[in-house]
Amino acid sequence: MNLKRYHFPVMLTEVVENLGVTPGGRYIDCTLGEGGHSEAILEFSQPGGQLLGIDADHEAILVSKRRLEAYKDCSYLVNSYFSNISEIAHELKFVPVHGVLLDLGLSSLQLDFENRGFSFSEEEMLDMRFGLENDLTAIEIVNKFSEKKLSDLIFDLSQDPNSRIIAKAICANRPLNTSKELADLINSIKLKVRRKHHPATLTFQALRMAVNNEVNELNKVLSDAFSLLGIGGKLAVISYHSTEDKIVKNFINNGLSNCECPPLNFECNCNVSPYLKLINRKPLVPTIEEINQNPRSRSAKLRVIERIR
Numbered sequence: 001m002n003l004k005r006y007h008f009p010v011m012l013t014e015v016v017e018n019l020g021v022t023p024g025g026r027y028i029d030c031t032l033g034e035g036g037h038s039e040a041i042l043e044f045s046q047p048g049g050q051l052l053g054i055d056a057d058h059e060a061i062l063v064s065k066r067r068l069e070a071y072k073d074c075s076y077l078v079n080s081y082f083s084n085i086s087e088i089a090h091e092l093k094f095v096p097v098h099g100v101l102l103d104l105g106l107s108s109l110q111l112d113f114e115n116r117g118f119s120f121s122e123e124e125m126l127d128m129r130f131g132l133e134n135d136l137t138a139i140e141i142v143n144k145f146s147e148k149k150l151s152d153l154i155f156d157l158s159q160d161p162n163s164r165i166i167a168k169a170i171c172a173n174r175p176l177n178t179s180k181e182l183a184d185l186i187n188s189i190k191l192k193v194r195r196k197h198h199p200a201t202l203t204f205q206a207l208r209m210a211v212n213n214e215v216n217e218l219n220k221v222l223s224d225a226f227s228l229l230g231i232g233g234k235l236a237v238i239s240y241h242s243t244e245d246k247i248v249k250n251f252i253n254n255g256l257s258n259c260e261c262p263p264l265n266f267e268c269n270c271n272v273s274p275y276l277k278l279i280n281r282k283p284l285v286p287t288i289e290e291i292n293q294n295p296r297s298r299s300a301k302l303r304v305i306e307r308i309r
């Protein structure tokens with residue numbers, strides 16, 4: 001594959017600083033992508049630093065392997081879904097760790113080069129799988145799900161207020177085989193609510209999330225990654241839309257309160273204390289300069305927490 005340029009790693013400085021990357025540290029990048037964050041983590045953790053990088057997409061592993069060649073003696077790159085983080089880390093005896101990073105969603109490689117069905121403008125088969133061993137593809141959802149199931153899926157995973165109209169149009173125009181056919185169809189419908197971005201954005205997001213089981217993946221990786229941290233270790237998550245961010249916020253809020261009193265208790269008397277603390281009270285967002293240089297970063301939110309017990 002001939003890449004014109006690598007994916008811009010989003011909020012790179014903020015990630016390295018807030019993860020507290022230090023020489024000799026051991027880190028896991030659960031979303032290796034094109035290795036941009038991993039490269040910086042490896043650079044700032046030398047001498048002695050180590051990195052375990054995971055990605056469901058085998059192309060991401062190939063590209064990162066080349067990019068991280070200089071660090072081949074202190075990095076392990078594994079082609080797998082990140083919900084397997086616990087098994088992978090224990091098998092490699094890569095525990096405990098000083099930091100874990102999750103940079104959710106898609107890379108530029110997948111959007112621009114991989115022909116995976118993510119593009120609005122190219123005739124790509126509606127696949128949308130990150131890992132090709134997965135059975136379910138977007139083509140199956142779009143062409144086989146009932147109108148009600150399709151409409152619920154789009155609404156649940158993207159809160160698109162147009163979900164019913166879109167599901168109806170999809171069912172009336174089957175079969176739809178390519179990403180461009182689907183994007184053009186949605187673009188041609190008179191929608192209730194129009195937003196700034198392409199009208200198919202939320203439908204594509206929902207389909208991608210369903211195909212890659214993203215809600216379950218994220219719920220599982222958050223708790224498994226947290227358990228791999230040593231005390232003082234940090235977990236950094238970059239999310240790109242409200243469905244992802246809500247899951248991250250819920251996980252953090254549980255760890256901040258962690259009260260085990262029965263719901264009807266007037267006062268807390270369980271003495272169970274929080275097991276994490278926030279590194280930043282509010283999520284960090286990209287600077288205007290970064291958004292100008294890389295518009296794909298515009299919706300990013302970085303939340304970082306520290307394990308305290």
Ligand SMILES: C[S@@+](CC[C@H](N)C(=O)[O-])C[C@H]1O[C@@H](n2cnc3c(N)ncnc32)[C@H](O)[C@@H]1O
Nearest residue numbers: 009031033034035036037055056081082106107
């Ligand atoms: C935004 S990109 C990461 C870019 C990377 N930080 C960089 O600097 O190049 C997200 C990556 O996560 C991967 N990914 C998404 N969900 C995954 C999952 N459940 N398990 C493993 N990899 C996943 C995608 O294949 C994609 O390569």
